Amino acid sequence: MLAGKKILLAVTGSIAAYKAALIVRLFVKEKAEVRVIMTENSKEFVTPTTLSTLSKHSVYSSFYKNNSEEWHNHIALSTWADVLIIAPASAQTLAKMAHGICDNFLLSVFLSIKCPVYFAPAMDLDMLAHPATQKNIGILISLGNHLIASEVGELASGLNGKGRMAAPETIVGIILEAFNTGVFSNKKVLITSGPTYETLDSVRFIGNHSSGKMGYALASLFARKGAEVVFISGPVKNYPIHPNIKVIKVTSADEMMEVCKNQYVDIDFAVFAAAVADYKPSKTFDKKHKKDGTPLNIILIENPDIAREIGKLKTEKQFHIGFALETNDGEVSAKLKIKRKNLDLIVLNSLEDPGVNFGRDTNKITIFDQFDKKISFELKHKKEVAQDIVKIIESYA
Numbered sequence: 001m002l003a004g005k006k007i008l009l010a011v012t013g014s015i016a017a018y019k020a021a022l023i024v025r026l027f028v029k030e031k032a033e034v035r036v037i038m039t040e041n042s043k044e045f046v047t048p049t050t051l052s053t054l055s056k057h058s059v060y061s062s063f064y065k066n067n068s069e070e071w072h073n074h075i076a077l078s079t080w081a082d083v084l085i086i087a088p089a090s091a092q093t094l095a096k097m098a099h100g101i102c103d104n105f106l107l108s109v110f111l112s113i114k115c116p117v118y119f120a121p122a123m124d125l126d127m128l129a130h131p132a133t134q135k136n137i138g139i140l141i142s143l144g145n146h147l148i149a150s151e152v153g154e155l156a157s158g159l160n161g162k163g164r165m166a167a168p169e170t171i172v173g174i175i176l177e178a179f180n181t182g183v184f185s186n187k188k189v190l191i192t193s194g195p196t197y198e199t200l201d202s203v204r205f206i207g208n209h210s211s212g213k214m215g216y217a218l219a220s221l222f223a224r225k226g227a228e229v230v231f232i233s234g235p236v237k238n239y240p241i242h243p244n245i246k247v248i249k250v251t252s253a254d255e256m257m258e259v260c261k262n263q264y265v266d267i268d269f270a271v272f273a274a275a276v277a278d279y280k281p282s283k284t285f286d287k288k289h290k291k292d293g294t295p296l297n298i299i300l301i302e303n304p305d306i307a308r309e310i311g312k313l314k315t316e317k318q319f320h321i322g323f324a325l326e327t328n329d330g331e332v333s334a335k336l337k338i339k340r341k342n343l344d345l346i347v348l349n350s351l352e353d354p355g356v357n358f359g360r361d362t363n364k365i366t367i368f369d370q371f372d373k374k375i376s377f378e379l380k381h382k383k384e385v386a387q388d389i390v391k392i393i394e395s396y397a
Contacts, residue, residue, distance in 0.1 A: 002032035005179060008081035008115075009034060010106045011051070013041025015156040016088035016122035016165040020046055023087060024054040026172040035077070037061065037106045039093070062105055074108040081115050083175060087148070088122030088165045091133050097145075098136035118174065120148040122165035124157050148174055149241050170242075173224040177244070183394045185226035190267045191219050192260065192274035192306065194234035196253045200298070201285035210275035212236035214323075214363060217386035218271055219245055225390070230263045232256055234274060253277055253303035260310055269393065270314075271321045272307040272341075279303060311342030319397060321389070322346045334368050344396060345369055347389060367392055 007027050011020045020036070027034045034055040038048055048059040060077065078084075086093065086106075096103070097119070102111055110117065119140065127133060128150060141147055148171055153164040166174075193215020197205040212233055219231045223244035231240060232248045234256065239247045248263070250256045253276045264270070279300035289296065307322045314320055322343040324334045327350070334348040348366045364379040367389070377388050 002027065002030040002176065002179060005032045006080055006082045007032045007034045007175070008037065008077065008084045008109070009055075010037040010039075010084065010086040010109070011042040011046065012039045012086065012088055012090040012093040012106070013044065014088035014090045014122040014165070015045055017042045017045035019165060019168050020087065021050050021054055022168040023085075023171055024051055026168055027175075028054065028056075030172065030176065035060065035080070037077075037109060039104055039106055041090070060105060063108075074105060075112055078109045078112040079114060081113065083115050083178065084110065084113050084117045085120070085148075085171065085175065086110075086117070087120035087171055089119040091121075091123050091127050091136075094119070094121060094133065094136045094140065098139040116146060116178065117144075118146045118148055118171075120166050120171055121150050121163075123150075123163050124155055125159055125161035125163040128163045146243065149243075151241065174243070177224045177226045180226040182225055183397050184222055184269075184390075187227045187268040188230065188266055189219075189222045189227045189269040189271065190230045190232065190260065190263055191215055191222070191271045192232050192256060192276075193219070194236040195275050196234045196256055196277045196303070197251050198253065198277050198280035198303070199251075199284050200281050201287065201289045203288045206277060206279070206281065206300075207235075208275050208277060210234070210236075212238070213361065213382050214385065215271075215273040216240050217382045218273060218389065221383075221386045221390050222269075227269075230267070232259050232263065232274075234276075253280065253306065257304045257306050257309065260306055261313075264310055264313060267318060269319045269321070269397075270310060272310075273323050274306070275325065276306055277303055305341070307337075307343065308341040314342055319344050319393070321393060324348045326350050331366070331368075331374075334366075335372060338368060338370060343370075345392065365389070369396070 011017050024034050035057050036051045036055050037060045052059045102108055148166045150162050151164045151166055152162045154160050155163050194212035195208045195210035197207040199205050219229050219240045223229050223242040229245045231245050248259050280303050282299040282301045320343045322341055324337055326333050330348050330350040334346050338346040346368050349363055362379055363382050363385045365377050367375045
């Protein structure tokens, strides 16, 4: 909740301005008091009436009220706010902010603001990638402003790439996190995610179909709750983007093991969600191994059990959560693993349950603790599953 918090939202001239309506609505839902500044160009994409109705306050866009001699005091507004969010932030506004140009009401407020400033760029991918834009973003960050990174997706130009404004839910989540003082605030969380690929030759590998979606959802949620997340992932399509998430990409189980050991020193919570390959070839080929009419016999050897090995390093101050994906005898296996790997909790999901499989957006889980307490959940979207898991961890932490 943001009850009592004063949110100043600035909207600039970008097609993403229409999303400002949802941002305002979400902040109001969190019980925040919201005021909105609009540049003249932003009015081409969303009306002041819409944002005024949703925020229950008049919209600011010029120094004078309704073209009268009565003026809006930008200093009073800048001292009123607990946080200023510029979303969307157009390339033009970013450039002016970076170089101290003050030619509209928004920029006057920005240059006199005392509270934290967050900005969410939105523009076409080539505009965002241009060295001038990147330099301006760098200047703003160096001055202490907070970047809410753009997302990858379909853009107004019809192209697909990085440049989309962060989703309204992401923006509000980041602000919630900024004011958060919960269990995970300023705590460090290590998360392993995705599959591992074990090399056979220069083009082939042994792996599995893990999408990393569960780890992604958990990392995003922990970050929104104020944690510093170290996200160690095997090869997947998508990696979480958040200022509080450090992504480390690995390929094999051995690489993941090494990175986990290096990153574990000051970890408070460790979540082992990766689908680590149990075996790897004992011998690999430098080049592509071609067919020659004879059977290819491959000897497989066991990979390190990462959760178990890191469990040996665990202290009383650290909390470990493991995952068990089973096809049969899941409960028995989960209870054995929680003891063998020195876990505090284990999350069981079984491929016997409908809606549970690699690559799906849904999951059905059962959580066990060290004392065989069992907590079962219905089939849910993985984002909701992540919320259930984190809520249980909070109750034990």
